[in-house]
Amino acid sequence: MDLPLQISRLLEHGSTVHGESEVITWTGEGARRTTYTEVGALSAQLAHALHDDLGVRGDDRVATFMWNNAEHLVAYLAVPSMGAVLHTLNLRLFPEQLTYIANHAEDKVIIVDSTLIPLLARVLPELHTVKHVVVVGGGDPAPFAAATQVQVHRWDDLMAGKPTTYEWPDVEERDAAAFCYTSGTTGNPKGVAYSHRSIWLHSMQVCMAESFGLSPQAKDLVIVPMFHAMAWGLPYAAFMSGASLIMPDRFLQAAPLAAMIEAEQPTLAGAVPTIWTDLLAYLEQHPADISSLKEAVVGGSACPPALMHAFSARGMEIIHAWGMTEMSPLGSVSRPPRGATGDEAWAYRYTQGRVPASVAARIVGPTGEVMPNDGESVGELEVRGPWVTNRYYGEDIPDPEKFRDGWLRTGDVGTLSANGYLTLTDRAKDVIKSGGEWISSVELENHLMAHPSVLEAAVVGVPDPKWDERPLAAVVLKENATASADELRDFLSTKIARWQLPERWTFIETVPKTSVGKFDKKVIRKQYADGELTVETLS
DSSP, X not given: OOOOOOHHHHHHHHHHTTTTOEEEEEOSSSEEEEEHHHHHHHHHHHHHIIIIITOOOTTXXXXXXXXXXXXXXXXXXXXXXXXXXXXXXXXXXXXXXXXXXHHHHXXXXXXXXXXXXXXXXXXXXXXXXXXXXXXXXXXXXXXXXXXXXXXXXXXXXXXXXXXXXXXXXXXXXXXEEEEEEOOXXXXXXXXXXXXXXXXXXXXXXXXXXXXXXXXXXXXXXXXXXXXXXGGGGHHHHXXXXXXXXEEOBTOOSHHHHHHHHHHHXXXXXXXXHHHXXXXXXXXXXXXXXXXXXOEEEEXXXXXXXXXXXXXXXXXXXXXXXXXXXXXXXXXXEOOOOTTOOHHHXXXXXXXXXXXXXXXXXXXXXXTSOBOOSSSOOOEEXXXXXXXXXXXXXXXXXXXXXXXXXXXXXXXXXXXXXXXXXXXXXXXXXXXXXXXXXEEOHHHHHXXXXXXXXXXXXXEEEEEETTTEEEEEEEEEEOTTOOOOHHHXXXXXXXXXXXXXXXXXXXXXXXXXXXXXSOBOHHHHHHHHHTTOSOOEEOO
């Protein structure tokens, strides 16, 4: 029997079969608990409120401007289940970018956490299609007064008295269920639409043992934000598998994360590497029991091997993963093949992982030739699959800079092995092209962050009159630690070829980050070009 794959079926399944599973929201002082059965009832109430009171119809866009919490999960499930389209707004974007994407997506309703009222109020008067704002929590909505075109509602007031069941419509599985926009590191963010079908298939892969291995016994700490790349698909996969969710809300610093791990005992977590770097530094000074946490999946940027080993010594394994907003976002997860042990297993774990059956991947050389999957031939990674977009929202013809012959051009440079393991050496835009040879900025960063005095390091290419480009190393030292440029260069000299060693060094207080926690290398390049960095040049 051919039945459409719909988010409403995930909602019904999770709220009944796994009704005792929980979403646990951290409050700063403890946790509040909501069962999946309660999430199901709240989802029905929200759907009634949006449809009956706010006039949401068809594929109207309902945006969220929220932290990771139970109410955000309710919106994740209710909005697409009722046939509308969920649009997660990235609260860390610049105001101009927020204005652009809300207008580009033609959002009709925005659901906002009350703690974020000041951020949304800055741009709300410029959001021309927004008619309603729903405030979650007790904050004062007075700053919204300037947006005279908008009606403001309280979440609790809208939900009060609404039925706890809803007759979910029979939507087409290829209809849009959700929108997410890229982080816009160059130019305006680009919209990616996810269908009910693509989310279903992606959720199945997330649940699989070779990916996150979710089950009703799992408790997943979802640090990766729900406002970016659909929180790696974990909310939907949890309702499919029955895994409980721990949501940190706005408490993303190392101290509250350590407290919630100790109190709620998650078995699995997902976050970008910088979260774990900060947590490790905190734990070194403030010991806490994180023994329940057996695995943490890391994506967004390459994880330094030194960080992986440091947590392994504490009984927690960091699992490398790779993906993109354009891919829903899962592309690969790095679990060693059967029989691999010791150094061989670690070598596999350093890679970005093995691509699953639903993701086709290839390496393409500089003139467009497809390279062999030999683990050595380097080129740009291209992918395609049932949860990989084939164009950006609003494009009649796919952008040739990003799509070629039905393949997504990822902009990542690396190799692919015969047994499907992907090793990314850099972003195409970040590879340092020096004297006709390529230097991997990621490799230099990983080696530098293995030095005991280094907290973070970012390496960028800067102009050089002889070699075209040479590496500049921007280093953040650990608190009370010392290290000179000469010392760090000597440390690197035992690990990489001499011609790859940076001559230019700068010590900074923190590495600039993008809205999703990645190193923002364009900021460092601009700071260097504008003479804002104190640079030491070694002979």
